[in-house]
Structures are given as structure tokens and as C-alpha cells.
Amino acid sequence: SQQGEEDPQALSIQEGENATMNCSYKTSINNLQWYRQNSGRGLVHLILIRSNEREKHSGRLRVTLDTSKKSSSLLITASRAADTASYFCATDFSSGSARQLTFGSGTQLTVLP
């Protein structure tokens, strides 16, 4: 079964506004990561939050993690047109002989100038 699931699937906002994306997952995790993907390109790692952390900041990014609700959110403040991309959460959990990342379907963010 799929681990991470983002919500909403698509989000369109004006430049300067804040964008919030949510991720829910189903089983216990070691950490949760957020990635960004520009159209047709590879993913770029944004931030990693460990299971014992509740909040983490990186520049205009703020990530929260609520392990009791099995959910995380990514907040991008003061958005820019260049933030337009797909954003994925990935849950790190142990499976078999290696730890794996399982990605959600992503949120497509469009920031209008």
C-alpha cells in the first residue's frame, strides 16, 4: 500500500502568497523528506525531518511532522514564480534488507506572477 499521499493534488496561488501542502502516511517511519521536481526533470531534495522532530525550517520552507496523526506539511512562504513545480513527500521506512523511500503522487504548485 502507498505510504505517502499529498494533498491537494494541485494548488494555484499568486506570487507573494504562502503555499501549504500536506502529506499523510500509513506506517511508522524513520524520517520524512520533501522533494521538488521541475517539469520533466529529476527530483531535488528540500528538507528531511526525523521522526523525533516536530518542526524544521530551511529558508522560506517550514516543515512540520505529527507522528500521532501520521501527517506532515510543507509551507512555502512568500512564494515566487520560480517555486512552480511538483512537490513530493517521501517516507523512509525499513523494508527487507534496505531502508527505502516511498514517494507520494505529489502536489503540483503553480505560482502566478
Next chain:
Amino acid sequence: ETGVTQTPRHLVMGMTNKKSLKCEQHLGHNAMYWYKQSAKKPLELMFVYSLEERVENNSVPSRFSPECPNSSHLFLHLHTLQPEDSALYLCASSPGTGPYEQYFGPGTRLTVT
């Protein structure tokens, strides 16, 4: 640039062809991954290599054959593919298979005709 390169960037092949995708990482990492990204679907992990040994194979059809000759190079050999195999194939690397972020290449856009 993430330090992970993939060639070719685009590939069109018939169902009877044999081709190979190449990935190279210049980061000194010990783990490498192949992912498949199809439209409207989450990223699917195909194979994981750690220190050149395959540690995970997520029920991938035998028409996909990975090869990891050393810790810097990863290949995906393709043989008698189906049209539904058309997708973006992404390579990634990480320092190990533990709690690390992954660094992705730009991907190979594969079209099977």
C-alpha cells in the same frame, strides 16, 4: 547540477530493441537506485544497489536488467519492452541506504513504440 548524470536524456525504441540507460554519480556515494515515473503515478522504486550489490528488487519484470559494475556507475538494460514501459526513468544515489537524502539525475525519457 546534483552530481548525478544520466544518458541518454531521451530514448525512443521499438519493442524488439535492446538498449541501455546509464547513470553516473560523482558524489562518492555507496548506494544507487533506479526509479520509474509514469504520468499520474507515484515514483516507483525498481532497484537498489548498495556497495555494488543489489539489495532490493521490487518485483520488476525481467525485461529490465540492472547492472552496477562499481559504486559510481549504474546501468539499466532494456529488452523487449512494452508500450506501458514508456516513462521517465530516474537514477538516484545516496551516501548509504540509511537515513539519507537521495540525489537524483535528470532522468531518461523513454518512449516505447
